[in-house]
Amino acid sequence: MKQKLTSLWQTLFGDSVRAFGVISVVFLFSIAIAPAKNHFSEWRYYQHGYLKMIRNRSDANTLQRHFEGGIQQIWLPELGVVDRCTSCHVGMKEAGLTDVSTQPFPPHPVIPHKLDQFGCAVCHRGQGAATTASEAHNSTLAGEQPILPAKYIESSCGECHRGSLPGTPVLNQGRYLLSRYGCVNCHTVKLPDGSTMKASDDPPSLSHIADKSSREWLYAWLKDPKAYASTATMPNFKLSDNDARDISTFLVANSTPLPGDSVTLSAKPSSDPAAGASLYGESFCASCHAVQNAAGNIVGGNVGPELTKIGSKVKPEWLQAWLRNPRNYDPGTAMPHYRFNDGQVATLSTFLLAKTDSDLLANVHLDAPTPEQIVHGKHLVSDYACASCHEIAGIKKPENFAPELSQIGSKSITQLIFLPGMPHTLPDYIAGKIKQPRAFSPGLRMPQYSFTSPQIDSLTTALLALNEYSTTLPASLTVPAVAESNYQPAGKAGMLMLDLACFSCHRINGQGGDMAPDLTWEGSSVQREWLVQFFRNPGTLRPALIRRMPRFNLTDGEANELTDYIMTVYQNPSVDRDSLPLSGYSRGEIELGKQLFYGKYACQGCHIVDTKTDKGYIGPTLAHVGSRLTAAWIYRWMKNPQALRPGTIEPNRAMSDEDASAITAFLISQKGGPTKEIAKK
Amino acid sequence: MNRRSSANLILCIAILTSTLSVSCSRKSTPEQLPKPAAFGTAIVESSGGKQIAQTGALLPQPLVVQVNDEQGNAVVGALIEFQAAPGVAFDPANGLTDASGQLTTNVTLGGMAGRYQITAFTTDKSRKRVELKIEEIALGYQQTLGSYLNTQYCDRCHNPESTVERVSNYDNLDVKPHPFSEGDTLNQMSDADLTAIISHGGPALSKSALMPAWGATLSKSDIQALISYIRAVSDPASRAAGPVYGRN
Numbered sequence: 001m002k003q004k005l006t007s008l009w010q011t012l013f014g015d016s017v018r019a020f021g022v023i024s025v026v027f028l029f030s031i032a033i034a035p036a037k038n039h040f041s042e043w044r045y046y047q048h049g050y051l052k053m054i055r056n057r058s059d060a061n062t063l064q065r066h067f068e069g070g071i072q073q074i075w076l077p078e079l080g081v082v083d084r085c086t087s088c089h090v091g092m093k094e095a096g097l098t099d100v101s102t103q104p105f106p107p108h109p110v111i112p113h114k115l116d117q118f119g120c121a122v123c124h125r126g127q128g129a130a131t132t133a134s135e136a137h138n139s140t141l142a143g144e145q146p147i148l149p150a151k152y153i154e155s156s157c158g159e160c161h162r163g164s165l166p167g168t169p170v171l172n173q174g175r176y177l178l179s180r181y182g183c184v185n186c187h188t189v190k191l192p193d194g195s196t197m198k199a200s201d202d203p204p205s206l207s208h209i210a211d212k213s214s215r216e217w218l219y220a221w222l223k224d225p226k227a228y229a230s231t232a233t234m235p236n237f238k239l240s241d242n243d244a245r246d247i248s249t250f251l252v253a254n255s256t257p258l259p260g261d262s263v264t265l266s267a268k269p270s271s272d273p274a275a276g277a278s279l280y281g282e283s284f285c286a287s288c289h290a291v292q293n294a295a296g297n298i299v300g301g302n303v304g305p306e307l308t309k310i311g312s313k314v315k316p317e318w319l320q321a322w323l324r325n326p327r328n329y330d331p332g333t334a335m336p337h338y339r340f341n342d343g344q345v346a347t348l349s350t351f352l353l354a355k356t357d358s359d360l361l362a363n364v365h366l367d368a369p370t371p372e373q374i375v376h377g378k379h380l381v382s383d384y385a386c387a388s389c390h391e392i393a394g395i396k397k398p399e400n401f402a403p404e405l406s407q408i409g410s411k412s413i414t415q416l417i418f419l420p421g422m423p424h425t426l427p428d429y430i431a432g433k434i435k436q437p438r439a440f441s442p443g444l445r446m447p448q449y450s451f452t453s454p455q456i457d458s459l460t461t462a463l464l465a466l467n468e469y470s471t472t473l474p475a476s477l478t479v480p481a482v483a484e485s486n487y488q489p490a491g492k493a494g495m496l497m498l499d500l501a502c503f504s505c506h507r508i509n510g511q512g513g514d515m516a517p518d519l520t521w522e523g524s525s526v527q528r529e530w531l532v533q534f535f536r537n538p539g540t541l542r543p544a545l546i547r548r549m550p551r552f553n554l555t556d557g558e559a560n561e562l563t564d565y566i567m568t569v570y571q572n573p574s575v576d577r578d579s580l581p582l583s584g585y586s587r588g589e590i591e592l593g594k595q596l597f598y599g600k601y602a603c604q605g606c607h608i609v610d611t612k613t614d615k616g617y618i619g620p621t622l623a624h625v626g627s628r629l630t631a632a633w634i635y636r637w638m639k640n641p642q643a644l645r646p647g648t649i650e651p652n653r654a655m656s657d658e659d660a661s662a663i664t665a666f667l668i669s670q671k672g673g674p675t676k677e678i679a680k681k
Numbered sequence: 682m683n684r685r686s687s688a689n690l691i692l693c694i695a696i697l698t699s700t701l702s703v704s705c706s707r708k709s710t711p712e713q714l715p716k717p718a719a720f721g722t723a724i725v726e727s728s729g730g731k732q733i734a735q736t737g738a739l740l741p742q743p744l745v746v747q748v749n750d751e752q753g754n755a756v757v758g759a760l761i762e763f764q765a766a767p768g769v770a771f772d773p774a775n776g777l778t779d780a781s782g783q784l785t786t787n788v789t790l791g792g793m794a795g796r797y798q799i800t801a802f803t804t805d806k807s808r809k810r811v812e813l814k815i816e817e818i819a820l821g822y823q824q825t826l827g828s829y830l831n832t833q834y835c836d837r838c839h840n841p842e843s844t845v846e847r848v849s850n851y852d853n854l855d856v857k858p859h860p861f862s863e864g865d866t867l868n869q870m871s872d873a874d875l876t877a878i879i880s881h882g883g884p885a886l887s888k889s890a891l892m893p894a895w896g897a898t899l900s901k902s903d904i905q906a907l908i909s910y911i912r913a914v915s916d917p918a919s920r921a922a923g924p925v926y927g928r929n
Contacts, residue, residue, distance in 0.1 A: 150737025151736075152737075166830070602891045605853075
């Protein structure tokens with residue numbers, strides 16, 4: 001062995017010439033390593049592959065001309081972008097390659113932005129400067145973030161676009177859920193524009209809860225809100241039997257009676273067994289409240305709480321007081337004050353109280369309340385920060401109870417503790433936290449929500465958009481959200497509008513719901529007589545709608561007060577109500593309008609004028625439109641509907657003045673409806 | 682002695698290389714598949730095909746496939762495996778058919794817009810592969826925007842299906858509009874034709890005036906988005922819908 005080694009040494013380094021030769025060869029090899037590594041690099045492999053692929057295509061020449069070899073880089077210093085992704089993703093800008101499905105060659109799908117404007121990693125994350133796929137896509141070393149999975153990609157839109165966008169339903173939904181499920185009641189979310197995200201879940205005050213519900217119901221609700229209502233907003237706090245008992249004992253003991261919460265009715269419920277259901281239907285309760293039907297489907301709106309088992313929840317005298325005037329118990333409620341008479345209150349409450357679930361409270365047997373329970377319950381209420389959402393007399397709303405989430409989307413993964421088996425990425429962490437918050441360590445107090453997988457994905461998307469990057473973006477790039485105005489109607493009519501909760505459904509001057517039409521310009525739009533009559537007896541304008549304006553049993557004085565206010569204040573400056581007459585159009589003009597209506601513009605596709613022949617079901621019925629709308633409004637509407645009501649689905653038909661005048665003449669001649677009777681009086 | 686030690690050396694090197702190659706090789710042990718209790722001769726779709734979802738999203742409904750025998754009866758305990766292009770995830774990716782001969786899986790689509798071809802396969806008694814191909818549709822940004830515009834402006838007339846919340850206007854129209862899934866008709870129309878009919882209304886192509894002109898309401902990019910949505914959902918598939926991502 002030794003001999004062999006000695007002879008090998010002799011052969012290689014025996015004399016200076018040999019030694020020089022061998023060292024030269026070794027040296028040569030070592031300097032060849034760098035160019036060889038470059039030659040065999042991944043991006044070169046992909047670029048060769050790309051050239052090979054385009055060679056046989058009919059558009060080979062164009063593609064070849066566009067091709068640039070070598071490392072490609074998008075450098076945008078003001079955004080901090082150094083992206084070399086296009087070194088491998090060669091065909092990114094080639095719209096002609098849409099038929100190619102082999103990565104990394106397909107072109108980028110159509111988006112409203114240019115590649116050279118933002119680069120790649122701004123939206124996709126990952127390591128833009130890397131030149132190998134694994135490093136660019138998957139690196140988690142030193143807190144680096146891997147590429148963002150496709151399901152969360154809309155979070156990147158949210159960095160600049162602070163409002164909702166039609167093309168980003170996942171992000172919109174996530175932001176909605178953050179506010180609708182009250183996440184932001186405990187977790188502060190400061191938005192990049194300096195405002196704080198507000199919750200929209202409207203949790204009830206618990207200061208007078210004993211007037212409304214029993215201790216037993218509270219216990220059952222605390223144990224599992226979903227057992228009472230499958231649509232419950234309140235999450236499950238996974239309380240032990242004793243803890244739930246003590247919290248309910250405390251809440252009942254802490255509750256103070258509210259004057260007016262038990263009324264004596266001067267009338268009995270209707271003897272007709274169907275009267276309750278029909279009053280429920282006529283009052284359009286289902287526009288806001290859902291009920292689970294026999295097939296297990298939830299039917300109805302989600303503005304108010306689900307009423308499937310309402311009889312097991314509320315005390316009869318409280319419900320009657322609530323139906324008489326909900327604003328007594330909760331001045332800020334979204335529920336209108338219906339002005340039911342005592343007979344109606346009795347009928348409706350009897351109907352609602354029959355909606356019970358005998359199983360719900362069957363097994364709830366609570367010990368008699370003790371002072372210890374109350375003390376412990378109060379302690380638990382602070383411990384779980386119940387007052388973050390609910391108003392509770394004597395308990396202050398805690399500040400910063402849960403971690404702030406304003407920049408959760410750029411949290412370093414080195415600061416996170418992952419569950420075993422969980423991929424070490426930020427989106428997986430956030431999604432995991434929402435899915436099973438208590439799994440991460442014993443003693444955590446975040447409750448268990450029952451979000452579906454798509455809901456968790458959309459919440460994660462919205463949270464990922466809250467990152468450091470979004471706060472450091474150049475102001476010119478950000479697109480602010482349209483903020484809800486704090487418009488308040490004035491005077492006596494204003495008080496009336498708040499009492500009737502008009503804003504729960506209607507939007508006026510940038511404030512309010514979207515269930516019913518925007519009323520910002522209602523005074524320019526409708527005729528006074530029609531509006532008064534409509535308040536007394538709201539008819540159906542849109543036959544296909546299941547949500548309609550309820551009848552509030554307004555007095556004549558109230559209807560007039562509201563009408564006067566609307567006619568005076570909600571005026572559009574571009575529509576002069578009196579500029580066009582409501583009658584006196586020539587027969588020829590009306591006939592021309594009719595031809596245009598049914599012929600050129602085919603309006604009968606969506607609207608009904610002749611109830612016998614027309615069938616259009618989308619827009620409002622126009623059978624008596626001449627007694628409802630002003631001629632000036634119809635004319636302006638024909639010219640440009642979106643200018644009067646942004647977002648309306650009536651298409652702008654770019655009508656000439658003559659066509660618009662003729663159609664106005666035809667429509668304004670469609671008189672009739674309930675207003676006629678008033679005219680007679 | 683020399684010969685013996687060199688033989689030892691070679692042995693050592695051989696052991697070292699083999700351990701190295703085994704430990705360094707990336708190939709992990711193949712996933713343990715459940716053992717089939719029965720075999721069928723055909724595999725059919727029960728539900729969940731041709732669904733539409735955004736790229737990277739979970740399909741709204743699970744995919745349910747069934748294994749049948751020669752007589753067309755459901756086979757219990759047959760092994761089904763699902764495969765698709767990289768990026769598509771199945772939960773579970775394989776399993777045995779249940780008491781009704783079916784296997785249900787939740788499908789998450791890949792990150793590219795287009796059609797994803799899913800292969801579900803089982804083996805018959807002679808270990809021959811029996812497969813079923815199912816397509817699902819993934820909407821990218823542009824098609825998602827188109828989908829929103831469709832819901833907002835088009836769907837009430839072009840979709841004959843009514844829901845409780847939304848009554849279809851289809852039956853009220855004297856000339857019936859084409860549902861956007863009607864590929865046989867819509868695939869014959871060029872993008873330019875569709876743009877013309879959306880912008881200028883039905884009469885632009887001598888069709889019904891019941892189709893209004895949207896050119897003054899929707900922007901050019903909105904109309905493009907709508908067309909890309911229409912192409913994406915047409916059945917049979919439009920060539921303009923882009924590539925089909927299959928197993929590769």
